[in-house]
Amino acid sequence: DAGITQSPRHKVTETGTPVTLRCHQTENHRYMYWYRQDPGHGLRLIHYSYGVKDTDKGEVSDGYSVSRSKTEDFLLTLESATSSQTSVYFCAISPVGQPQHFGDGTRLSIL
Amino acid sequence: GQQLNQSPQSMFIQEGEDVSMNCTSSSIFNTWLWYKQDPGEGPVLLIALYKAGELTSNGRLTAQFGITRKDSFLNISASIPSDVGIYFCAGLLNAGNNRKLIWGLGTSLAVNP
Numbered sequence: 001d002a003g004i005t006q007s008p009r010h011k012v013t014e015t016g017t018p019v020t021l022r023c024h025q026t027e028n029h030r031y032m033y034w035y036r037q038d039p040g041h042g043l044r045l046i047h048y049s050y051g052v053k054d055t056d057k058g059e060v061s062d063g064y065s066v067s068r069s070k071t072e073d074f075l076l077t078l079e080s081a082t083s084s085q086t087s088v089y090f091c092a093i094s095p096v097g098q099p100q101h102f103g104d105g106t107r108l109s110i111l
Numbered sequence: 112g113q114q115l116n117q118s119p120q121s122m123f124i125q126e127g128e129d130v131s132m133n134c135t136s137s138s139i140f141n142t143w144l145w146y147k148q149d150p151g152e153g154p155v156l157l158i159a160l161y162k163a164g165e166l167t168s169n170g171r172l173t174a175q176f177g178i179t180r181k182d183s184f185l186n187i188s189a190s191i192p193s194d195v196g197i198y199f200c201a202g203l204l205n206a207g208n209n210r211k212l213i214w215g216l217g218t219s220l221a222v223n224p
Contacts, residue, residue, distance in 0.1 A: 042114065042199070042216040043154070058211065090153050099144050099203075100212060102153030 003027040004103035006091050012109045019078040021106050023091030025071075031094045032074040034058075034066060036087040037105075043090065049074055081110045113138070117200050117215025124190055125223050132198060132218040133184040140202035143176050143183040144212070148197045157198075158185070190222050 003026035013019055023032060033048040035058075045058030047066040055066050063085060065077045078085055088107050092100040115134045124130060134143070142161055146154035158169050160176035160183060167174055174185045183202075187194055200215040 040216070043212075043214045045211055048211070092153075099142075099156050099159050101156060102146075104151075104153050 004091060004093055004101065006089075006103040006106050008106060009104070010107045012111065013081055014111055015082055016080050019081050019108065019110075021076045021089055021091075021108070023074045023076070023093075023103060025074075025093045027093060027095070028071055029093045029095045030071075031096070031100075032068065033092040033094075033100060034064075034074065034076045035090045035092065036060065036085075037090060038087050046076065046089075081108075083110050086110045113213050115200055115202060115213055115215040117218060119218060120216070121219040121221070123221045123223065126190060126192060128190055130187040130190055130194070130220060131184060132200075133182060134200035134202075134215045135182040136202055136213070137181070138202070138204070138213070139180040140204065140213070141180070142203035143174070144201045144203065145172075145174050145183070145185045146199045146201065148199065148217075150196075154199055187220075190220075192222050192224050195220055195222050 005024045007022045034046040035043045037043050044060045046060055046064050047058055049055045049068040067075045086109050088105045090105045091103045094100040115136050117134045144159050145157045147157050148154045158167050158174040163180050164178050165176040171188045197217040197219050199217045201212040
C-alpha cells in the first residue's frame with residue numbers, strides 16, 4: 001500500500017451534505033493526487049498537489065475542493081454532495097520523477 | 112478529457128496461455144506505466160518505462176515503450192489464475208509541476224483454470 005491510508009474506506013451519505021475524504025501518507029512524498037473511478041470512464045484526476053498549500057485542478061474538479069496544510073495529508077471535500085459524485089475515490093502519491101502509487105480507495109455512495 | 116486507446120477491452124483465456132495488450136495515443140509521452148487492479152483495491156504498479164524502445168520485464172510480464180513514443184504493449188506469459196484483474200496503461204506528460212497521468216480504460220483479464 002506504499003504508506004498510504006485513505007479514510008473512511010466506505011461512506012454512505014445524503015445529497016446536499018458535506019463530505020471530506022482524507023489521504024494520509026508516511027512517505028513524505030511531494031506529489032499527492034485524488035482520482036475518481038467510474039465504470040466506462042477509468043481513472044479521472046480530480047485535483048493534485050505538488051507541495052504544501054500548492055494544488056491544481058484535474059479534469060473533473062467541479063464540485064470538489066482540496067487542501068494540503070501539511071505534507072502528509074491531502075483532503076478532498078465535496079461541499080454539497082450530489083448523486084453524480086457516487087464513486088470510488090483513490091488517492092495516489094509520488095516522489096519527484098517517480099510513478100504514482102495508490103491507496104486502497106474510498107467507496108462513497110450518495111443517496 | 113484525453114484518454115489512451117487501450118485494447119482489447121476484455122480477454123478470457125485458458126491458464127497457461129500468453130496474453131498481449133496494448134495502448135496507443137495521439138500524443139508523445141516520456142513515460143509509460145502499466146498497473147494492475149484487483150477487485151476492491153487500488154491500482155498497483157507493474158512496470159515503468161522511461162525510454163523509447165525500452166523493453167522491461169517483471170517476472171512473467173514484459174512491457175515495451177514504442178519507438179514513436181505514442182504506444183506501449185504488455186505481454187503476460189504462461190498465465191495463471193492470479194493474473195485475473197484489470198490492467199491499465201498510463202502515459203505521463205511531465206512538464207514542471209504538471210505530472211498528470213493520461214489513462215487507458217483498462218483491459219479486463221479472466222483466466223480459466
